[in-house]
Amino acid sequence: MFPKNCWYVAAWDHEVRRLHPMRRILLGAPVVLYRASDGSPVALEDRCCHRHAQLSRGRVRGDVIECAYHGLRFAPDGACVHIPSQEQIPPSARVRSYPVAEKHHWIWIWPGDPALADEGRIPDFGVMDHPDWTWRGETLQVAGNAMLAIENLMDLSHLPALHRTTLADTAIPDNDIPVEYRVEDDTIRVDRWALDTPVPPYFRLLAGFAPDARVDRWMNTIFTPPAFVRIDIGAAEAGSGAREGDRSKAVTTWNLNAVTPETESRSHYFWAQAQDFAGDDPSLSELDFALVHTAFEEDLAVIAGQQENLDLDPAAPRLNLAADRAGIQARRMIERMARAEG
Ligand code: FES
Numbered sequence: 537m538f539p540k541n542c543w544y545v546a547a548w549d550h551e552v553r554r555l556h557p558m559r560r561i562l563l564g565a566p567v568v569l570y571r572a573s574d575g576s577p578v579a580l581e582d583r584c585c586h587r588h589a590q591l592s593r594g595r596v597r598g599d600v601i602e603c604a605y606h607g608l609r610f611a612p613d614g615a616c617v618h619i620p621s622q623e624q625i626p627p628s629a630r631v632r633s634y635p636v637a638e639k640h641h642w643i644w645i646w647p648g649d650p651a652l653a654d655e656g657r658i659p660d661f662g663v664m665d666h667p668d669w670t671w672r673g674e675t676l677q678v679a680g681n682a683m684l685a686i687e688n689l690m691d692l693s694h695l696p697a698l699h700r701t702t703l704a705d706t707a708i709p710d711n712d713i714p715v716e717y718r719v720e721d722d723t724i725r726v727d728r729w730a731l732d733t734p735v736p737p738y739f740r741l742l743a744g745f746a747p748d749a750r751v752d753r754w755m756n757t758i759f760t761p762p763a764f765v766r767i768d769i770g771a772a773e774a775g776s777g778a779r780e781g782d783r784s785k786a787v788t789t790w791n792l793n794a795v796t797p798e799t800e801s802r803s804h805y806f807w808a809q810a811q812d813f814a815g816d817d818p819s820l821s822e823l824d825f826a827l828v829h830t831a832f833e834e835d836l837a838v839i840a841g842q843q844e845n846l847d848l849d850p851a852a853p854r855l856n857l858a859a860d861r862a863g864i865q866a867r868r869m870i871e872r873m874a875r876a877e878g
């Protein structure tokens with residue numbers, strides 16, 4: 537269901553190490569990730585072309601990885617460069633090598649046609665490289681299809697019901713200012729604003745607003761296909777012009793998400809929470825991360841349950857509500873890309 541000719545996140549930079557090859561199933565394919573002697577990431581098919589042993593069980597020697605079973609060695613381009621039991625290396629002795637890139641603290645993989653891989657198409661998660669921002673992230677395993685995780689992030693109307701004890705009060709109800717949807721340059725934007733409202737406990741806790749403060753606040757979602765959701769969440773002194781673009785009296789936190797399909801019924805979920813106000817106090821960054829992490833565990837439990845029901849009857853009808861609009865658009869965009877690849 538997901539397109540192949542695009543970048544996906546394969547791992548956090550710190551997860552991929554030089555001498556400890558890591559196995560990860562990405563878009564249904566086994567991949568081994570390690571670093572060559574110059575530190576550059578390598579992604580190879582994690583299935584030895586000899587008898588299908590997992591190369592990730594082997595060892596890295598210089599730039600090459602040696603299969604633990606009969607000792608065949610493979611270079612970063614996937615070519616077999618050594619067979620202990622014979623001199624001759626047949627041309628079919630190779631495993632697939634994937635284009636990889638390291639950017640914004642993530643290791644990116646291109647599962648499609650290598651000739652089309654263009655690093656310029658990696659979406660912008662530059663907040664994680666910016667010195668004025670603090671952040672913390674992690675990898676979660678989702679027992680559900682990646683589309684369920686994307687739908688979850690695209691429909692924030694679930695906040696009050698599911699996240700009663702964590703993020704419920706950050707929800708922006710669909711009342712005075714209508715939710716604004718825009719599709720631009722292959723991205724979907726959903727902007728939610730509330731003006732001159734009491735400051736919710738989330739921002740009081742994190743950013744020290746007075747208990748009786750009034751704020752303008754927002755929760756603006758940007759979806760970039762196939763699987764990236766960035767949510768700009770913030771609050772500003774009421775009337776200070778945040779909606780018009782003046783953030784000098786505002787605090788902002790970005791919720792950054794990259795979902796990578798593992799199989800049809802499982803996915804990897806790479807996410808981080810970044811703040812522009814926690815520079816002097818790392819505990820605020822930790823607190824923000826912890827709040828969102830707790831909420832995400834609630835999401836993952838629901839998604840696992842959805843997947844269980846999907847497996848029992850994939851064709852069971854689904855009711856669509858107004859709040860599903862952005863999720864439906866995202867799904868269509870992803871399906872269109874996959875269809876275009878044939
Ligand atoms: S299975 Fe890898 S060398 Fe035999």
Ligand SMILES: [Fe+2]
Nearest residue numbers: 688831832835
């Ligand atoms: Fe959620």
